[in-house]
Amino acid sequence: MAEKIYDKQNPAYYALLVALVVMAVGPILMMLMTSLKLNVDIMSSTSSLFFMPTIRNYETALCDFLWYEAAHIDYCDKTFGRALVNSLIIALVSTVLTLVIGCMAAYALVRFRFMGRDTVSLSTLTMRMVPPAVLLVPVFGIWTFQFQIDGTRAGIILVYVAMNLPFVIWILQSFIVQVPIQLEEAARMDGAGPFQVFFLVVLPLIKPGLAAAAIFTFRVAWNEFLLANALADRNSRTVPVTIVNSITEFDIDWGVIMATGMLLAIPPIIFTFVASRQIITGMTAGAVKG
Amino acid sequence: MQTANVNRLTPYLFLAPAAVIMAVALLYPIGYMVYASFLDWNPSQRIGEAEFVGLRNYINLLGDASFRESFWVTMKFAMVVVSLEMFLGVGLALLLDRNIRGMSVLRTLFILPMMIAPIVVGLMWRYMYHPTVGIFNRTLKSMGFDPIPWLSDGNWAFASVVIADVWQWTPFIFILSLAALQSLPQSAMEAAKIDGATGWQQIIHIKLPLMMPVLIVTLLLRLIDAFKVLEVILVLTNGGPGLSTEILSLRISRTASEFRELGEAAAMSNYLLILLMILTFAMFLYNKAVELRAARLRKAAEEDL
Numbered sequence: 001m002a003e004k005i006y007d008k009q010n011p012a013y014y015a016l017l018v019a020l021v022v023m024a025v026g027p028i029l030m031m032l033m034t035s036l037k038l039n040v041d042i043m044s045s046t047s048s049l050f051f052m053p054t055i056r057n058y059e060t061a062l063c064d065f066l067w068y069e070a071a072h073i074d075y076c077d078k079t080f081g082r083a084l085v086n087s088l089i090i091a092l093v094s095t096v097l098t099l100v101i102g103c104m105a106a107y108a109l110v111r112f113r114f115m116g117r118d119t120v121s122l123s124t125l126t127m128r129m130v131p132p133a134v135l136l137v138p139v140f141g142i143w144t145f146q147f148q149i150d151g152t153r154a155g156i157i158l159v160y161v162a163m164n165l166p167f168v169i170w171i172l173q174s175f176i177v178q179v180p181i182q183l184e185e186a187a188r189m190d191g192a193g194p195f196q197v198f199f200l201v202v203l204p205l206i207k208p209g210l211a212a213a214a215i216f217t218f219r220v221a222w223n224e225f226l227l228a229n230a231l232a233d234r235n236s237r238t239v240p241v242t243i244v245n246s247i248t249e250f251d252i253d254w255g256v257i258m259a260t261g262m263l264l265a266i267p268p269i270i271f272t273f274v275a276s277r278q279i280i281t282g283m284t285a286g287a288v289k290g
Numbered sequence: 291m292q293t294a295n296v297n298r299l300t301p302y303l304f305l306a307p308a309a310v311i312m313a314v315a316l317l318y319p320i321g322y323m324v325y326a327s328f329l330d331w332n333p334s335q336r337i338g339e340a341e342f343v344g345l346r347n348y349i350n351l352l353g354d355a356s357f358r359e360s361f362w363v364t365m366k367f368a369m370v371v372v373s374l375e376m377f378l379g380v381g382l383a384l385l386l387d388r389n390i391r392g393m394s395v396l397r398t399l400f401i402l403p404m405m406i407a408p409i410v411v412g413l414m415w416r417y418m419y420h421p422t423v424g425i426f427n428r429t430l431k432s433m434g435f436d437p438i439p440w441l442s443d444g445n446w447a448f449a450s451v452v453i454a455d456v457w458q459w460t461p462f463i464f465i466l467s468l469a470a471l472q473s474l475p476q477s478a479m480e481a482a483k484i485d486g487a488t489g490w491q492q493i494i495h496i497k498l499p500l501m502m503p504v505l506i507v508t509l510l511l512r513l514i515d516a517f518k519v520l521e522v523i524l525v526l527t528n529g530g531p532g533l534s535t536e537i538l539s540l541r542i543s544r545t546a547s548e549f550r551e552l553g554e555a556a557a558m559s560n561y562l563l564i565l566l567m568i569l570t571f572a573m574f575l576y577n578k579a580v581e582l583r584a585a586r587l588r589k590a591a592e593e594d595l
Contacts, residue, residue: 016386027403027415028414030414030425031410102308104307104308105304105305105307108304109305112304126567127316129569131520132539133562136542138319139315140552141326141552161311161315162311162312162316163315163316165308169308223406225408226521240521244524247413247416258413264407264410271405272402276398280397280465283465
């Protein structure tokens with residue numbers, strides 16, 4: 001397999017490929033370019049390809065993290081910086097929690113034959129279909145009046161963990177099924193308890209599944225807007241919420257808003273390049289196995 | 291004795307955290323929503339103080355012209371978007387399914403639009419649709435055409451929202467159908483080639499029928515997701531102009547936050563949920579049917595031997 005033979009294709013085929021790549025990546029590049037422009041350049045009517053790149057918009061957005069004084073900032077608006085910290089904390093904590101809890105549940109469902117696989121996949125599917133908009137009213141009501149955790153990061157994390165668990169359990173199940181039971185039995189013979197077997201034998205073997213699950217969970221928690229908007233207060237707002245808040249009907253500061261958008265887009269873009277294979281595994285598993 | 295106990299309890303210990311969290315933060319809210327849909331409730335009240343009004347919210351909604359309008363917009367959006375994406379995605383997969391260098395790079399680039407936050411997708415497209423500085427109108431102007439009112443005219447706004455969604459989600463269909471294509475049995479393909487089937491005949495009589503199970507599941511998954519789209523439209527048009535792009539999810543969130551009618555929003559959520567439930571159930575039944583059929587065929591094949 002090392003020497004793969006590639007078919008020769010006609011030029012039209014490659015032209016189509018190039019057109020598709022431009023279409024897929026073009027809007028993202030345009031956002032990147034706009035974020036590197038001054039507003040004068042954005043509004044000018046001349047060609048948009050040639051301009052002096054500047055990081056001023058990023059400086060404006062991240063002003064409270066700067067270790068130097070940027071000359072063009074008169075007043076530092078800390079909203080975005082705070083939101084970035086919130087987003088990072090919320091996304092990371094909820095990813096870790098979802099993975100740990102989901103992993104344990106998936107393991108129990110597979111190894112101890114709790115419920116049939118059918119029950120689990122039906123409930124996963126049912127949960128997958130629930131739109132965040134449907135959770136909006138009840139989660140707002142319960143979080144505010146009963147749990148009184150509205151406006152805290154913990155409250156937002158709790159919803160995200162619950163929202164992601166069904167998918168994570170279900171995808172990890174399909175990986176755990178493939179771990180040979182003999183391996184676990186051998187470990188048990190050597191005197192390992194159930195927790196040791198799980199953490200030292202099973203977990204290392206399902207790393208690819210964990211990676212896929214982690215990326216999907218992180219993506220949901222990092223990108224989600226609606227519930228965060230309903231639950232967060234001034235101090236726990238996440239980046240998507242601040243972006244939407246700063247879009248007003250008129251007079252949008254395109255340079256800065258594109259810079260914040262770019263900052264929000266960077267982590268998912270990095271994941272895509274690092275782990276595209278795991279992402280595709282996760283996606284195809286979702287459809288091919290139902 | 292101690293260890294035996296631990297062993298018996300292990301499955302419950304492993305399952306407990308997940309069960310508790312899902313019960314508290316997923317099932318309970320959904321039950322709560324069903325209850326709230328029978329109430330006349332505004333956000334400043336506790337739920338206990340809200341008045342019980344029976345089915346009034348549901349009946350009001352049925353008579354509400356703007357709810358019916360946004361239900362229709364949602365259906366139209368989902369249908370248009372999903373059929374366009376299926377057509378383009380499957381078409382591209384059939385076209386690009388060749389053995390070429392760099393296919394994995396291509397797939398990686400195609401996933402990008404799906405991974406980026408919907409909010410950001412909305413932002414990018416809003417910039418491109420911008421009446422004066424956006425690239426579309428700039429290009430049109432430099433070629434001497436009139437600018438198009440992308441987001442300020444009802445019909446164009448709907449089209450713009452559809453275009454943005456097609457950009458974001460066609461890759462999903464493309465990647466799934468490509469995976470399906472590449473796992474087709476080579477023997478069938480070769481047999482067809484030997485029998486002298488043309489490219490089109492191969493596609494219509496062999497590839498598409500063999501891909502069908504995956505395609506149908508993909509279609510249903512995408513359809514379910516199409517009903518969940520919210521952020522892109524929120525950023526692009528916020529439902530306007532008029533109600534031309536106000537899909538149900540958006541209307542739910544506006545009913546809750548702007549009109550402060552939590553009961554009505556809950557009833558609306560229930561309508562949406564019922565619709566999605568029917569779709570999901572259809573998908574599950576289809577999966578079961580396919581499995582049964584496969585099992586029957588396998589059994590028949592064994593009996594033949």
